[in-house]
Amino acid sequence: MSSKNKEGVCKETVYNRVFNAHSKNLFNFLYYKYGSLYNPEDKVQEAFVKLWENCSKVPEAKAKSYLFTIANNLTLNAYAHQKVVLKFRQTKPQSYTNESPEFVLEEQEYNARLQAAIANLSEAQRSAFLLNRIEGKKHKEIAEMLGISKKAVEKRIYGALAKLKKEITELK
Known part of the structure; x- marks a missing residue:
């Protein structure tokens, strides 16, 4: 070699x-x-x-x-x-659900009631609530964005939750 x-x-x-x-x-x-x-x-x-x-x-x-x-x-x-x-x-996405038509209808009605209840919140409560629950912002981040204290943000969010629970009985 x-x-x-x-x-x-x-x-x-x-x-x-x-x-x-x-x-x-x-x-x-x-x-x-x-x-x-x-x-x-x-x-x-x-x-x-x-x-x-x-x-x-x-x-x-x-x-x-x-x-x-x-x-x-x-x-x-x-x-x-x-x-x-x-x-x-x-592969085609699934075009059907395993839920019953009654469940789908109840879900749509619930979503409509939830949207109406959120619309009935005050502007301050609605903005703090949506920033926290939808966008996932922390209380401190929301306070900095809105120019208010962290306690004020907490009060707005918890007030919004209390009003939503009153308006939608399924949340209790």
Whole structure:
């Protein structure tokens, strides 16, 4: 076994020689086999990166086979991933619910009552309540936004909750 085969392709001159000898052929192979859809240029580059990462394990004599195998596998993986993406796109969202029509109607009525109850709150209570419950802001953040104290924010929110509980009996 010659010293060339023992070292692999880690030397820059050897690696450059392998790159110059096989990069164009590898690109053509991938382009003709799979087309431009799977970016053959990228796969060639990825194959050479993997060759560099494993340069001590790959002798120069087997570099061509290694490159073609790696590039082919990378492209096949991209193809398989594309199939999964396509299958996911073709699945239709569920267009029905398991709830009974009575439940759906009750839910709509409840939402209408809740929206009306929120609309009946004072502007100060409504803004503090919505900032806290809908946008998830902390009491301190709301106080800074509205230019009031934290206690005032707490009073507005808890007052809004008390009014909502009075107006909507299901919240009790």
